[in-house]
Amino acid sequence: MAEVHAGAPAPAPVFGALGGAGAAPLLDARSISIRFGGIAALKDVSVSVDAGEAVGLVGPNGAGKTTLFNCLCGQLRPNGGTVSFDGHVLDDMPAHMRARLGIRRTFQRVEVFPELSVRDHMIVAERARRGDGALWKDLLNKGKARPEELDHVEAVLDLVGLTEMADVPVAALSLGHCRLVELGRALCGEPRLLMADEPSSGLDMTETAALAGVLRSVQRDQGMAVLLVEHDMEMVRTAVDRVVVLDVGEIIAQGSFESVVADPEVRRAYLGRTA
Amino acid sequence: MSGPILELENVSAAYSTYRALFGVSLTIPHDGIVALVGSNGAGKSTLARVVSGLVPAAGGSIRFEGQDVTRWPAHRIARAGMVHVPEGRAIFSSLSVEENLTVSFSRRIGRKQTPEALARAYQAFPVLAERRKQLGGTLSGGQQRILSLAKVLAVPPKLLIVDELSLGLAPVIVDQVYEGLLAIHGQGCALLVVEQQVDRVLAIADRAVLLVKGAVAWEGPARDARSTLEAHMLGGASANGSAPLSANGSHSAPRNVVTSPVSPGGPRSVSPGAAGPTASGGPHPLGGSGAGGVSHPSDLWVVGPNFPSPN
8 A cells, every 4th residue: 555645744724724733634545446347547545635735646647647536526436445535534425515525626638618708617616616506597597697706706817817818718719728717617616625637738838837836826825735637747846745656556656846756666657768 | 852741821710700820821841840839829729720621721722742732621631641630639439449550550551561550559659559458438548649649650641740749648658759750750751740848849840830829920940949939938937937827828929920931951959958869779669760869859858947857
């Protein structure tokens, strides 16, 4: 079994008692295993994330990163192991209930509504977060965004840099901008844990650097925990506190960015000819 | 062979009322590698789709090996020898890895040659050999991307257009894919490469074309491109990522449209890094002369800003 919860100090949370030294991890996944037919996609994987902590999850293609995400979020039910979040055992909890606890995610393959505008994506997420029934009125065309909702949406649009595209249908956006829509939608939910699956794919160097800055600032200012799957190692270096490396469904290394990239096994399996 | 393999003249395109390309002109020689770069949303993928017939051109002309293919359907263009690997995963989910490869190879080179191509693909990407019986749809996202690239790298076309080459790939696989590109280029395949990791693609390209808001803002030798691209794309962004995300790309560059033909460049070795050997030290499994004597893009990976060396 690979136990990877390391003692990286979490930034002081801004809102409420989100944890601290000695507190239980916000997310605690223990001994997660899952098989697809004859293939063991995850083998006894344990990962934890403290409140306000940013953890990078890297590894070769097919290592099981997205599968682990799906097990944590409820899209997949593991064959073994248990997942808890903020003291709640999630094992039998459907994905939408996990979202209500404060887990939000983006997807490796973007999942957006092509006909909806960028702003409408945010409004839907905002209303889902509030959970006061306004979303159902929207579905019946009887809803109207309230000023406070719009204010929050505009703030998130500004944060992720989509203000000027707010009224554009998502179908007209590039892949990179779609990823920002997903990120903004997740942030509208004011997550306690944001799980981002390759958020920089399709972004250029400047946008990737800025995205890393946004994630860091939200994490530090609002005490949001982050679990980040990413192949851009510069983004990983700047956006996370520690790194977990998966390979063929097992954890092969974990620790600080510097220690992980210096690990010969990681360099062989993931980084290639860089020594 | 003389003459360009691809010529675009004043090509424009639109999605409904949204105009995506404005009078784009460029030329790729038979032995050329052209990097198509630009910010997110600049029109790179649209241009690639227009060239391969996936998106109709609203104006202008596209000539492939001297033939006007502007109105040709995508399948006819593909049969003529131009292959486009779009961003994402162009595979059949319900077919196995081997069936995916076989369908692609047998169509292009015939059944007799297919086993040899399969062997080359498996040698280049061992993960595909390990999973040859697995359904494509059950591969990981990155493995699906590898499969879509293996289909073209094992049997090089006359012109390969590859969009977001490194998307979703682990660094070690990106190394292998770039080696594969150089190998098939050595066999006479011209390349038009769209890539966000500009250092990578500029290290192998002869020429670079910068798109800004759907128009060519700059075109020139790849070795001269870095500083120009920084001015256009990075806009003076600080290295610590403090620059705000910009939805419109923050392009202040003028539309200095350059339509001069892209001419054959010099040798491949445009990397600022030292020339390095291939991973195996020998010919690449995808054939050709390999990358021997070529500055490999992964050299940049070691010394570039994206990766701190532990040494």
